Amino acid sequence: MAGKIDRRNFLKISTAATGGLLISFVIPAPAESPTPAIAPANKFRLHPFLRIGEDNSIHISIPKVEIGQGIWTTLPMLIAEELDCDWNKIIVEHSPPGTATDYSEPILKSTGGSETTKSEFDNYRLVGATARTMLVNAAVQKFGVKASDCKTENGFVIIGEKRVPYGDLANEASLLPVPTVQLREAKDWKIIGRSKKRLDAREKLDGSAKYGIDVQFPGLLTAVVAHAPVFGGQVASFDASKAKLIKGVKQVLQIPTGIAVIADNFWAAKKGRDALIIQWKHGVHENIDTKSQLNEYRKLSTTKGIPIVQKGDCIAALKNAAKSINAEFTFPYLAHAPMEPLNCTVRISQDKCEIWAGTQSQLLHQLEVAAFLGLKPEQVEFNTPYIGGSFGRRGSFSLDWVMEAVNIAKISGQLIKLIWTREDDIQGGYYRPVYLHRVQIGVDKAGFPVAWQHTIVGQSLFVNSPLEKYIVHNGIDYSSVTTGYPYADAIPDKSFELVTTTNGVPVLAWRSVGHTHGAFVIETLIDELAALANVDPVEYRRRLLKDHPRHLAALNLAAAKAEWHKPLPQGRYRGVAVHEAMGSYVAQIAEISIENKNIRVHRVVCAIDCGVAVNPDGVIAQMEGGIVFGLTAALYGEITLEKGRVQQSNFHNYRMLRMNETPAIEVHIVPSTGKMGGAGEPGVPPIAPALANAIFAATGQRLRDLPLRLK
Incomplete structure (x- = not known):
């Protein structure tokens, strides 16, 4: 594996801002893929990372989104197989959208095709093996022993009777050169091929997991949209007088996809939408049967x-x-009908747009939002919360619910959480x-x-x-x-x-x-x-x-x-x-x-x-x-x-x-x-x-x- 990758570009080693060993790395796209669109062979994916903290915590970021398929567990298993870390110390998070050259092929960050684990199988193992070797090398320097005198187990470098936690060696390891490593053979695997409980299971079972629909902060208003009953239809006219009488309704405004009702909470927004009187121009698609x-x-x-x-x-x-x-x-x-309906929270400031949304294609949306607002892509900050299912629905490419939320936030000047109802979702196409x-x-x-x-x-x-x-x-x-x-x-x-x-x-x-x-x-x-x-x-x-x-x-x-x-x-x-x-x-x-x-x-x-x-x-x-x-x-x-x-x-x-x-x-x-x-x-x-x-x-x-x- 080491011979196939330019390791200077593949791995970047540094000391984490909070102390410890930080390995950021790019993921080379596989030469073959059942969905070649997601993986051109001469391109690179974004930068996930492995960080080993001084407190022995193991932080792993993943470049694809967890939508129920279990990659928050399988990808850490690949690192853990080679790292010999304490499984209970692993903390997983989504990696942020990329910068610079990542935008030349934004589709590379999209999650789809059931290809995440298989395409990153060798790469994540290589990162784990590299980190383990560097920790051992740090122990060699610190204690004046040979590498052959050291073994690793459950987050420790073991030298005779001495057990040194990875956290005690992380800073020193970050200063060492990147070694060439050999991946373990299948016969020596201790984690791969053995069942592990999902790392995100506890939060999802006890209710502490925060989904996009749960995002809340001071000043945030809720928006719903009245869409045309026929695909491609347009608003001819509307009367919002009754909607504005609903307690909690703050604004009613026209956006490219319909009429948005903004309120203190979802129920007020929905009641306001129900009270709208809208005349629609149905257009040429009215005859679809x-x-x-x-x-x-x-x-x-x-x-x-x-x-x-x-x-x-x-x-x-x-x-x-x-x-x-x-x-x-x-x-x-x-229809895809995921359990969590579509939603998107948007906060626009003078030089930044913050978005909280469960999407399979953060980079694509980052680009379209930046173009719409006149910002650089790096100024659009995507936050990926837990995602309540997708089945492909959150994999749309452009001009969908994310842009709808951004339109509402820009036109209204408010902090907006857009929510599609179940009816919106079932009848919304795609x-x-x-x-x-x-x-x-x-x-x-x-x-x-x-x-x-x-x-x-x-x-x-x-x-x-x-x-x-x-x-x-x-x-x-x-x-x-x-x-x-x-x-x-x-x-x-x-x-x-x-x-x-x-x-x-x-x-x-x-x-x-x-x-x-x-x-x-x-x-x-x-x-x-x-x-x-x-x-x-x-x-x-x-x-x-x-x-x-x-x-x-x-x-x-x-x-x-x-x-x-x-x-x-x-x-x-x-x-x-x-x-x-x-x-x-x-x-x-x-x-x-x-x-x-x-x-x-x-x-x-x-x-x-x-x-x-x-x-x-x-x-x-x-x-x-x-x-x-x-x-x-x-x-x-x-x-x-x-x-x-x-x-x-x-x-x-x-x-x-x-x-x-x-x-x-x-x-x-x-x-x-x-x-x-x-x-x-x-x-x-x-x-x-x-x-x-x-x-x-x-x-x-x-x-x-x-x-x-x-x-």
């Missing part, structure tokens, strides 16, 4: 799209196939797009595919975004498509095409991005092909995956743990799916029953090959959360529009999976030395097709439209 949109997509799916993959003569091969299947799949808009897939597959006499024709219709997530130049090539947004991997790889005749649509509904990446619909299409089709061939679904996949060992390992482990070939009790049925996303391979088996057309999921068995599982308990938690998240979407998730208006508004009509509906979930980690993958998102894609395949086993119905509804 879910049914007509799908009909339009249906027509587009029969037209020529942009080729994604073309091989052989697909049309001729389909004509010569022994049998074929034709299928159409539809997927609705989906959804997973609507997609339609049209597929025709031909099989040979044995029932295995020989021809595959596939057209995908949907909006692009990343056109006109900072990620466009990395993800969109020759008109193809690669986050929106599937190529039938791995099943279609060996098919001699195939055609995959994309038809990209545009409309006025803003869209955004949703947990696991294009895998949310691609996996469903591929895994339900493979199940259908297995039925057509009269072959067991697991066995059918095994034959197709014989050259894909990691898919196969996950599938075999899930099947074994679910006792796939053991008969189920009467009235119980199973379905299976296996899928690779974000570099991890996940298989899931869903066990269900159906009564009066009500689907009950009793059990889900999940197996994941993510390479090294740094914190197995964290991986298990992410799989459990992904399964619940995916089941919610499969059974209930749907945003619909009529005359341009979103029909859903809160959890009563945008349902979440409830506790009494949640199945027993078993997660098994495949022992693996394969390349590390992510864990935050890969648990989502397989569950919907596994459920749909179980429904087929129970009823004989092939459900191809989500959410799943029995006919």
Whole structure:
């Protein structure tokens, strides 16, 4: 590792202002990434740091935001593995947004793609190893001993019977040259691969964690905004006279996105907004309608799209196939619906703007706020509190809720905390797009595919975004498509095409991005092909995956743990799916029953090959959360529009999976030395097709439209 990094630029050693050893470092972007936009190989990420205090405290900053995925624990585990520190002395914080050259590629600071731990695996270990070596070298100088006479353990350098705390050596260590170090081999790991409780768990359990919505200081007012009921609508006129009569309402003003009501507290602001009388100019998007949109997509799916993959003569091969299947799949808009609604606190002074917001893209917002206010980016100070979920919603790029809050603060001259209500959030757009897939597959006499024709219709997530130049090539947004991997790889005749649509509904990446619909299409089709061939679904996949060992390992482990070939009790049925996303391979088996057309999921068995599982308990938690998240979407998730208006508004009509509906979930980690993958998102894609395949086993119905509804 040391030979791959210019250590003079990678590590910067100094004495901390409060005393101790401070190592700040840049994170080189990996040469390969499933989301290349987030990691161009010749760029650098921002400056996290490790600080060892004179009081033996271990301060670790991380350049990505903790949004529930567990990186506040996994990244410190990497440092602790090499540092031999006291785990109970670790204090974690978000690193501040960067300066200078960091702004040339602001997307590098964004959190997304389930890539934080895998991309920083070696780098954080290197920092821990460097710090430990420097502490030992400080002890060598201080006590006149050899390095071979020293060992480290639990925050101490041990020399014979002498145990010297790291804090006693930190200042001296900061004055020493940066050594070249060797990272420990996997066989010597004591922390990596062993479960650790989350370092942020106590605060989140006892209520002491401060989220963005909890920010409060003297003079702070609360703002809510009345948005147009149709995307892109504008205010024609408004009457605020009744709103201003509400006790606590301070100001009502027009901003680019609607009418803002500013009050002493949230309830007064909301009541003031309810009292507004607004005339809207709805604009061209008033005619958007879910049914007509799908009909339009249906027509587009029969037209020529942009080729994604073309091989052989697909049309001729389909004509010569022994049998074929034709299928159409539809997927609705989906809201992210994080538990903590969007919020942003803004304090503008003459030469500075302070912001408190939970966002996945601090640098991008830092730049847009600076440009708007006429400040340098360094004059926009971002504070990152605890974040109550995101699933992609806090990963928007520009002109969203942060800029809305800044607009209100600038126009009003007040200290502002903007809060979006749950209704604002559900109806505010930035959804997973609507997609339609049209597929025709031909099989040979044995029932295995020989021809595959596939057209995908949907909006692009990343056109006109900072990620466009990395993800969109020759008109193809690669986050929106599937190529039938791995099943279609060996098919001699195939055609995959994309038809990209545009409309006025803003869209955004949703947990696991294009895998949310691609996996469903591929895994339900493979199940259908297995039925057509009269072959067991697991066995059918095994034959197709014989050259894909990691898919196969996950599938075999899930099947074994679910006792796939053991008969189920009467009235119980199973379905299976296996899928690779974000570099991890996940298989899931869903066990269900159906009564009066009500689907009950009793059990889900999940197996994941993510390479090294740094914190197995964290991986298990992410799989459990992904399964619940995916089941919610499969059974209930749907945003619909009529005359341009979103029909859903809160959890009563945008349902979440409830506790009494949640199945027993078993997660098994495949022992693996394969390349590390992510864990935050890969648990989502397989569950919907596994459920749909179980429904087929129970009823004989092939459900191809989500959410799943029995006919």
